[in-house]
Amino acid sequence: MSVTVVYGSESGTTEKIARRIAGPLAARLVSVGRASPADFEGCDLLVLGAPTYGLGDLSSDWEIGIDRLRAANLDGKRVALFGTGDQMTYPDSFVDAMGTLYDEVTARGARVVGETGTDGYDFIASRAVRDGRFVGLALDEDNQAGKTEARIVDWLGGLK
């Protein structure tokens, strides 16, 4: 199974996480700033990672890269999502960008896999929560870095 991980990152945290996720999956790793529609299309499993900025916004690289994602044919594509955020400082928009990516890919016919539970997090609202669960893997390196490794391992186990 071919896997591509496309990530955005402004200060390096999501890039570091993307590397940790890509390794065990033997995935191609592509920064969204360099991704073409073919990068989104040419894999069996597409993994997208994003931090959240502003109050629930995409990072600047995803703001630009989203147009290339929109230009890709994602019909029937299996997509897994991960998001980084800060639930303590931004409890009303925790990992919102992951929810934005969820809406973008599902609107284009993708099938999202790898949802996770919200136990162990402390936030008020998130666009990335649907029917009481995160649409992907939510990570908080600002407040819960100690939980990240186990969360990644669990999530990867579920994907495989």
Ligand SMILES: Cc1cc2nc3c(=O)[nH]c(=O)nc-3n(C[C@H](O)[C@H](O)[C@H](O)COP(=O)(O)O)c2cc1C
């Ligand atoms: C100006 C600013 C705004 C942010 N807004 C949010 C937010 O709305 N929701 C959230 O969960 N995290 C927010 N964060 C936290 C970042 O998403 C988090 O630190 C992330 O790990 C950064 O990833 P990066 O290093 O890959 O850019 C914000 C951070 C900054 C500096």
